Amino acid sequence: MTLEAAIRVRREGFDLDLDLAIAPGEVVALLGPNGAGKTTALRALAGLVPGARVRVGESTWDGLPAERRPIGVVFQDYLLFVHLTALDNVAFGLRARGTAKPAANATAREWLDKVGLAGFERAKPRTLSGGQAQRVALARALATSPLLLLLDEPLAALDASTRLRVRADLGRHLRDYPGHTLLVTHDPLDAMVLADRIVILEEGRVVQQGTPAEVVRRPRTDYVANLVGLNLYRGRANGTEVSLVDGGRLAVAEPATGDVHVVFPPTAVGLYPEKPAGSPRNTWPVTVSGVEHHAHTTRVHLDGTPPVLADVTTATVADLRLAPGDTLWAVLKATEVHTYPS
Known part of the structure; x- marks a missing residue:
């Protein structure tokens, strides 16, 4: 019972x-x-x-x-x-x-x-x-x-x-x-x-x-x-675009409508010193606010619209020489972004 x-x-x-x-x-x-x-x-x-x-x-x-x-x-x-x-x-x-x-x-x-x-x-x-x-x-x-x-x-x-x-x-x-x-x-x-x-x-x-x-x-x-190591946002979806409650927009691969949660892992975020050429579907400027070194990766805290967490390799840290205050570009594929009703 x-x-x-x-x-x-x-x-x-x-x-x-x-x-x-x-x-x-x-x-x-x-x-x-x-x-x-x-x-x-x-x-x-x-x-x-x-x-x-x-x-x-x-x-x-x-x-x-x-x-x-x-x-x-x-x-x-x-x-x-x-x-x-x-x-x-x-x-x-x-x-x-x-x-x-x-x-x-x-x-x-x-x-x-x-x-x-x-x-x-x-x-x-x-x-x-x-x-x-x-x-x-x-x-x-x-x-x-x-x-x-x-x-x-x-x-x-x-x-x-x-x-x-x-x-x-x-x-x-x-x-x-x-x-x-x-x-x-x-x-x-x-x-x-x-x-x-x-x-x-x-x-x-x-x-x-x-x-x-x-x-x-x-x-x-x-x-x-x-707890589970994901970036989470709230927003309103209209087809393949989500307007985030706290500012910013994200493109998604699967169309949705109405109020949604938006999630993606920090490993899905790429960091570049200059805006990448071509047409990646999610690209926005960010500023490094913190860097945490873990066993095999480095977690980078980034301010922007939206703010985001990115997990990068030690080689990326060395190439970019990441430090608080650095300005970068965040890149995120729409296929890595998932939504579900809020």
Whole structure:
């Protein structure tokens, strides 16, 4: 049965208004910038702050305190009990619910084995690596067979190399989990890899939701466009030309009409010191406002009408000697520009 939640939290200067539906076996990622309300939503579902009405079939959680809700939580810093062994940490929730110690320990051993920590039963949290601590926290959350699993930035405390491996392990466990999962994160890669559906939250409101592929292909806010690395504009289309809301015009290959979003990748933008000869369909003057060096490319921030991001090679940077204040020409093929209704 689908879990349905209506979350309404009001406090000075901020309102959270969020409706969520999570199907059995589904992983929903709640993604958004700092201050969007992600952690508040998680805490409301957990019963740690008032404001969430939760229904699963005929069962409701209204008024239930946190300790009586059928949930498991993995916190960003894991919050393992430092004085307890890994086995006792995993068994803690079962014991708190009245399970006898031998049965709780047996279940805890099974879960430590499932997460690849057989032989670590007597280890204390301070002796575990970050990845091992994360797996103990996950085992503790799942050992009670919760109806809802809440993951609060579960990979944020890990270094980059450990994160890659643990993300893959977490994805495998989530695929086997039959309950409802809400993943709260600010990392788009975690959301894209782990979630079946992504809900984008900004300033306490849902601004977009869909499968990872849908969100990547059709961002609807500047925040989402920045996450997925696309140039995004709003405009009004008339055939193969779009007049942009903030100034400028772009030619497109596929005719459209009415209000649209316009997107294209920074890699589609070419930069030239002089206006190119011939008749490229989108050419406009720009000024370099910033340069960011990445592993294999350089991202150039350009002011113009419209402003634009361009990803260029190191060789292009050397040829153009890019620096803030330089004036250039941006060139964009109409076939690289995509529109969809706004």
